[in-house]
Amino acid sequence: MFSAGADLKEEPKRFKPFETATEKADYFRKWRYDLQLGRRAMQAIEELEAVTICGVHGHVMGGAWCISLCCDYTVATEDCIFQMPEIDIQLPLTWGCTPRVIRQFGTMKAKEIIMLGERFTGKELYDLGGINKLVNSKEALTEATKTIAKRFVAKDPVALHMVKTQFRALARAHSLGDTTESDGDLLFLPAVLKHYQRSTL
Numbered sequence: 001m002f003s004a005g006a007d008l009k010e011e012p013k014r015f016k017p018f019e020t021a022t023e024k025a026d027y028f029r030k031w032r033y034d035l036q037l038g039r040r041a042m043q044a045i046e047e048l049e050a051v052t053i054c055g056v057h058g059h060v061m062g063g064a065w066c067i068s069l070c071c072d073y074t075v076a077t078e079d080c081i082f083q084m085p086e087i088d089i090q091l092p093l094t095w096g097c098t099p100r101v102i103r104q105f106g107t108m109k110a111k112e113i114i115m116l117g118e119r120f121t122g123k124e125l126y127d128l129g130g131i132n133k134l135v136n137s138k139e140a141l142t143e144a145t146k147t148i149a150k151r152f153v154a155k156d157p158v159a160l161h162m163v164k165t166q167f168r169a170l171a172r173a174h175s176l177g178d179t180t181e182s183d184g185d186l187l188f189l190p191a192v193l194k195h196y197q198r199s200t201l
Helices: 021-035 037-046 063-070 097-105 107-115 122-127 138-153 157-173 179-200
Strands: 053-056 059-061 073-077 081-083 133-135
Touching: 021 037, 037 063, 053 063, 053 138, 059 063, 063 097, 073 122, 073 138, 097 107, 122 133, 133 138
Parallel strands: 053 073, 059 081, 073 133
Antiparallel strands: none
C-alpha cells in the first residue's frame, strides 16, 4: 500500500438553494453521513476477525497511515515517508486517527505527529515502535509480508483469534470514550467556513 493522501484538487461540496426545510435537512444529513465514512472504514478494518497485515512503501500520508495503525502488523520499507499533513491543509485529523496515534506513540509524540505534521522515514518510525518490521526494498516487502502471513497461519486459529480480540478489547478500554463520533462534524465545519468566506468576499 502507498498513498499520497486525498486529492486536494477535488472540487469541494458546495451549498445549493433549498426549496424546503426538509430538503435542506436531508442534504446536510447525507453530507454529514458521508463525512463519517472514513471513520467507519477504519473501525471496520480494526474489527476484522482475521489478522491483518499492512505492507507499505513510498508515501504513506494521512488516512493511509491511519489504515496502517488499524492493522495488527505492519511491514514497511526504510525509505517510506509517513506524515499526517492535515494541519497544513487547514483540516483537523479525523477518521478516528487521533486516538490511534496517541495509543501507538503516546500523547507527546502524537502532538508532534498531528499538530506539527512532522515527516518520518520508515527507519525513524521503526525506531519509535510504529512499525513491526523494516525491509530495504519493495521486493523484500512482498516476501517479508508473505513470510509473516505464513507464520500467523501456522498458529492455532482459535487461540490466535482469542488473543486478537483481547488486544481489540483493551484498545477500546484505553480509548477513554469514543470521541470519533464527532469526526464528521470536524470535517463539516471547515467546509462551512470556507463557503462562508467565499460568499462574503
